[in-house]
Amino acid sequence: MSPIAIELTRALAEDGSGPAVGAIGVGVFSDALAAGEAPAGIDAAFLAAQGFTAKAGEACVVPGAGGRLDVALGLGPAADVTTATYRKAAARLARAAPRCPHVAIDLLGAVPEHLNRPDVAQALAEGVVLGAYRYTALKSDPEPSHLESLVVVGPGGAKVRAALDRGRTVAEAVCLARNLCTPSRRPAGAGRGEARPAGGAFGAVLDRAGLRESGPLTRFLRM
Numbered sequence: 001m002s003p004i005a006i007e008l009t010r011a012l013a014e015d016g017s018g019p020a021v022g023a024i025g026v027g028v029f030s031d032a033l034a035a036g037e038a039p040a041g042i043d044a045a046f047l048a049a050q051g052f053t054a055k056a057g058e059a060c061v062v063p064g065a066g067g068r069l070d071v072a073l074g075l076g077p078a079a080d081v082t083t084a085t086y087r088k089a090a091a092r093l094a095r096a097a098p099r100c101p102h103v104a105i106d107l108l109g110a111v112p113e114h115l116n117r118p119d120v121a122q123a124l125a126e127g128v129v130l131g132a133y134r135y136t137a138l139k140s141d142p143e144p145s146h147l148e149s150l151v152v153v154g155p156g157g158a159k160v161r162a163a164l165d166r167g168r169t170v171a172e173a174v175c176l177a178r179n180l181c182t183p184s185r186r187p188a189g190a191g192r193g194e195a196r197p198a199g200g201a202f203g204a205v206l207d208r209a210g211l212r213e214s215g216p217l218t219r220f221l222r223m
Contacts (some may be wrong), residue, residue: 003172004132005149006125006164008156012104021151022100023069025093027107029078030054039106041065042072056085059092071096073105078112083123090127094147098132101148108154117156118163124152125167126174133175135182 012021026039028047033054038044042062052060058074073089075081090105097103105128111120132145152164 021102021104023097024104025071025073027075028054031077057088059096087123087127090124091131094128094131098145104151106153118159121160121163122167125164126171129171
């Protein structure tokens with residue numbers, strides 16, 4: 001997976017002069033939705049008709065202006081929200097719009113007082129990168145995510161920008177670890193009908209040529 005570019009902006013330009021996004025995720029608190037309140041541009045009646053209750057981790061895709069996808073992201077009750085809630089919401093956005101190269105997420109502007117905004121920013125970056133992760137090496141018809149960039153909408157300065165960079169770095173490290181823990185090819189002697197070691201685990205010692213053929217392990221050749 002190619003690195004995802006992440007930037008922070010106060011607001012998306014209404015005149016289209018800013019970054020073009022194919023989908024935007026907006027947060028919805030369940031207690032606000034129960035009272036008939038929904039973010040601007042999102043029809044609460046439409047969400048209700050889709051069975052969306054804004055439960056934490058829930059998502060509902062709503063047709064937006066100009067062909068854009070508006071994704072309502074459930075956050076649960078405002079008093080119960082944690083940074084993990086925001087991480088999960090960001091991951092749901094990445095999974096809800098896998099064919100959109102450029103997406104935005106508008107969750108930083110309404111962070112509850114009991115949470116720290118930079119912590120939430122880091123969680124958003126982690127969630128989007130992890131949500132876009134796909135392991136496709138052993139799939140005959142892989143469908144990788146097309147996500148290339150994320151625009152995070154909301155207030156923030158140097159601390160928030162640093163948190164976004166930190167979140168992306170952490171998530172990329174997790175994705176690398178996932179690749180390293182998953183074989184990119186079937187080990188020798190592991191064909192159908194052949195005996196497997198107890199527990200189903202395989203091990204191999206690779207030389208430089210083997211590392212070159214292994215996929216994600218090639219980066220260790222530069223160390």
